[in-house]
Amino acid sequence: MNLWETMTGSDLTREWKAFEARAGALPADHRAAWEQIKGHLYPYSDFTGRNLMPILDGALGLLEETAADGQSIDDVLSDDIACFCAALAGGEGARSHRDRWREQLNRNVARKLARLGG
Template identity: 30%
Template sequence: MGIQDMIEGKKQWRAHMARVKALPRDYQIVYKEIQRYYFKIGPVGLADGTLLSGLLDFFEEGVAAGKGVLELIGDDVAAFCDELVKDSRTYADIYQESVSGEPGTTEK
């Protein structure tokens, strides 16, 4: 990854966060909690940016429709997050496989 790629990535991230800041306060709070949750569990697909940008698109559509954030996702934010990534591998899964020696992992 070159310097230009890092600069472009930073510009995209700032534009993404500007969209988040344009959301109503309740949406912002829930978005940031979901973001924190995903950064903690580390879905492998998080790095490509489609998960969070898709979530932001979903929230913007909810705002346009005049719905509250909990009307969109339900009362259990963690369950909503888990449902979005239920079929995705996480870095925690990869680590667990590496320490347990399950098939399909590399040993040192």
């Protein structure tokens, strides 16, 4: 990966297209789980999503292996995909971009109040 790919995100676009091609080969119930996994993992990403690519690759690999073994998606992920995604992203309480924004906002407000008070 070179600087230009990092700046434009073209490397991520290629990787994302490869993920979607792999997911297209899954059975319907596994594809539906993939769509839900993507939706539940998005809040844990940074602005580029670069930090999620290895996690998504692992999740897709799990879906591919279980589909190849003939396991149902309920046997693998149960019915709580949101909980599965929270565990993938670092467990319950994992920091999301909203948490980072909230912390930054709180720091900025505290700094402004300190200037007004002092």
